[in-house]
Amino acid sequence: MSTPIQEPTPGSLTGLRVIEISTSVAAPFGGQILGDLGAEVIKIERQAGDDTRKWAPPAWNGESIAFMSFNRNKKSVVLDYKTDEGKKILIDLLRDADVLVQNLRPGALAKAGFTWEYLHELNPRLIYCEMSGYGHTGPRAMQPAYDPLLQAFSGIVSMTGEDGGEPARVPVSLLDMGTGMWMAMSVLEALRRRDMTGHGCHVQNSLLQTALTWITSPLIGIAAGNPAPRRLGSGFRGVVPYGAFPTADGHIFISAGNDDIFRRLLGAIDAQDLGEREGFTTNPERVENRKLVQDVLGERTSQFTLDELLVRLKAANVPHSPVNTVDMVYRDEQVKATGMLQPLPHPVVEDLEVVNLPVTFDGQYPPLTKCPPALGEDTVEVLAALGRSEDEIRALIADGVVRAATEQAPA
Amino acid sequence: MSTPIQEPTPGSLTGLRVIEISTSVAAPFGGQILGDLGAEVIKIERQAGDDTRKWAPPAWNGESIAFMSFNRNKKSVVLDYKTDEGKKILIDLLRDADVLVQNLRPGALAKAGFTWEYLHELNPRLIYCEMSGYGHTGPRAMQPAYDPLLQAFSGIVSMTGEDGGEPARVPVSLLDMGTGMWMAMSVLEALRRRDMTGHGCHVQNSLLQTALTWITSPLIGIAAGNPAPRRLGSGFRGVVPYGAFPTADGHIFISAGNDDIFRRLLGAIDAQDLGEREGFTTNPERVENRKLVQDVLGERTSQFTLDELLVRLKAANVPHSPVNTVDMVYRDEQVKATGMLQPLPHPVVEDLEVVNLPVTFDGQYPPLTKCPPALGEDTVEVLAALGRSEDEIRALIADGVVRAATEQAPA
Structure with a gap:
């Protein structure tokens, strides 16, 4: 067309x-x-x-x-x-x-x-x-x-x-x-x-x-008396999991902004067992255990290919994106459109x-x-x-x- | 005033x-x-x-x-x-x-x-x-x-x-x-x-x-047939040393855009010996040995405090900046100005x-x-x-x- x-x-x-x-x-x-x-x-x-x-x-x-x-x-x-x-x-x-x-x-x-x-x-x-x-x-x-x-x-x-x-x-x-x-x-x-x-x-x-x-925002935060933001890789201060996770053949970016999305994520990657694990149940707990949660989830996501995860997360309505390299961006259909x-x-x-x-x-x-x-x-x-x-x-x-x-x- | x-x-x-x-x-x-x-x-x-x-x-x-x-x-x-x-x-x-x-x-x-x-x-x-x-x-x-x-x-x-x-x-x-x-x-x-x-x-x-x-620029690079840019931390594709280096009490960002600046940098950190070391002499060699050069230089810069290095690099006319945290930015005199x-x-x-x-x-x-x-x-x-x-x-x-x-x- x-x-x-x-x-x-x-x-x-x-x-x-x-x-x-x-x-x-x-x-x-x-x-x-x-x-x-x-x-x-x-x-x-x-x-x-x-x-x-x-x-x-x-x-x-x-x-x-x-x-x-x-x-x-x-x-x-x-x-x-x-x-x-x-x-x-x-x-x-x-x-x-x-x-x-x-x-x-x-x-x-x-x-x-x-x-x-x-x-x-x-x-x-x-x-x-x-x-x-x-x-x-x-x-x-x-x-x-x-x-x-x-x-x-x-x-x-x-x-x-x-x-x-x-x-x-x-x-x-x-x-x-x-x-x-x-x-x-x-x-x-x-x-x-x-x-x-x-x-x-x-x-x-x-x-x-x-x-x-x-x-x-960080500057106004300092004026308010908050500490300087620290490095968090692909992560976000107030939300875990949020960021780039490994797959068998690339990375996928996942944003689980609330506990419902987190449950849907666990379902999508056959990891329902983690929903009951201590330290994983609510977002504040996961933020507290940031590194552990990220590592454990990363082990699970790396069991899948990127394409498999794209299909599963879409079906589960979990916000996500492939971590594209620039050559993938150049060839992407949406970019062309x-x-x-x-x-x-x-x-x-x-x-x-x-x-x-x-x-x-x-x-x-x-x-x-x-x-x-x-x-x-x-x-x-x-x-x-x-x-x-x-x-x-x-x-x-x-x-x-x-x-x-x-x-x-x-x- | x-x-x-x-x-x-x-x-x-x-x-x-x-x-x-x-x-x-x-x-x-x-x-x-x-x-x-x-x-x-x-x-x-x-x-x-x-x-x-x-x-x-x-x-x-x-x-x-x-x-x-x-x-x-x-x-x-x-x-x-x-x-x-x-x-x-x-x-x-x-x-x-x-x-x-x-x-x-x-x-x-x-x-x-x-x-x-x-x-x-x-x-x-x-x-x-x-x-x-x-x-x-x-x-x-x-x-x-x-x-x-x-x-x-x-x-x-x-x-x-x-x-x-x-x-x-x-x-x-x-x-x-x-x-x-x-x-x-x-x-x-x-x-x-x-x-x-x-x-x-x-x-x-x-x-x-x-x-x-x-x-x-990366997109036009792909159109030209070049590979996708890869991660380089604080570094830059064509120039070494370039990026954040550790000091005794923080990081300093150094940009040695040519071999003259590199010599001045070595002088400023009492590291003239490195000027003759194999793989360190010219920028193309240093780019080839990126990780080694960065690690060795980092050992030397970490012998100094940030303030010492700021004085020495300024005197040697080597482009540099402190790696400020946002609280430092908020208090900085230039930022206030x-x-x-x-x-x-x-x-x-x-x-x-x-x-x-x-x-x-x-x-x-x-x-x-x-x-x-x-x-x-x-x-x-x-x-x-x-x-x-x-x-x-x-x-x-x-x-x-x-x-x-x-x-x-x-x-």
């Missing part, structure tokens, strides 16, 4: 220009969201390019997967704005831009002359998003930061991993990507404010502020698939309009649109002020 | 009305963001209230910390919209609303008569956000879902935890809260679209779609502190205007604003159609 094809409606940022001076993940992901919503996003890169272009494997036909993950629907311009000529070009770009987003080292852009005061005077309608590691005030304000270090600093690493084991990292960039999401949301808010006031505002966020939001993975043919990676913005509007994902760009792919086009002649562009390239992808440079 | 006090500017949603029919985390967190940005958010609760009101400890003076984490800046109305009278009230509310957000079980609101078609006809300007577990099409579309089960389903649990150990859970609600963030962002986008077209649209998202976005934790005195919890929206606009966080509400705290006010008389409200309460917090009910 195929869905009728319908062209997706362009997003509300169509006609707006975003200048993204960025590297790595936070600002690129935020910029990509703005591009998905229709903005013309011009990514300013150094001669060496965004760091992710050179991140270690995995690559696909030599193209960095990290870069391709966070840079579709945008243009690439290589520009050294620390040179006099380069600075003029950036000023020209910002004069007509709606949004400037940057995640350079704290203070770097201001040092090059682009303070909020200057930017606001240059273009009072410009919205300026300044992204940092630790926030814009305080003893660490000027320190650079990375997602994993901030996961450690903000308590997330301390809570992740086995009970009694070593602390672990969250394997997704929840601080970098989360900060990009807050930035994109804030741009939409700032645009609405601009519609009312006529002028842009200065938006600031950081990985640390994002991290504190993820741990809202979401339409989240979409082909975006790329000159070097013909079979490129990307992950859509995770929201539909009237049933449609926002359109994919442009591949992740080659370094400097759009330098010439953007400079020409600013009124630079072919001769001027050639000179700028020769002087190392800008760089163009080979096939784009004027002969 | 104190910052000059300045009243924060109200957000751009001031004057707009959001109806939130919700429970747990995803929709409440999204609704709270909209309230932070100025919307009047009317939360419709069942007689029993949002599930989080009864979540297991921790509580603060008997008030649920989970509920207080995700429900400030909104009103609480208890309403049974499945009764005839209740349905009329909900219709009256929606007629003048700008946004309806819900995360009920799939199909539940449509079954009560509130389909997108009906809503769009009732109020063509209404934006309808439908949040689900697995997305709105596909074999699992009608299944309810929870953050931890979806973490397992989407591959996140399979990647989290020790190398060779059991899979672990991410201890923050990155799917629930992330889905709330995407929803809030989509409302801002849909409002801009409405400014252009005059009509509201149907926004749909889900925990699964959010999860697939978090694992964008961000201003993210803010008092919001509550009738039952006088010392309540909440976590701000993690973004400042012109240096100001959005204002905190209302405590997390008692169940039905605003029922009477909202009904009166709809034109219901005191007699009518008394009858609605008596009939169990609505419920008011005790001190709010008409005598």
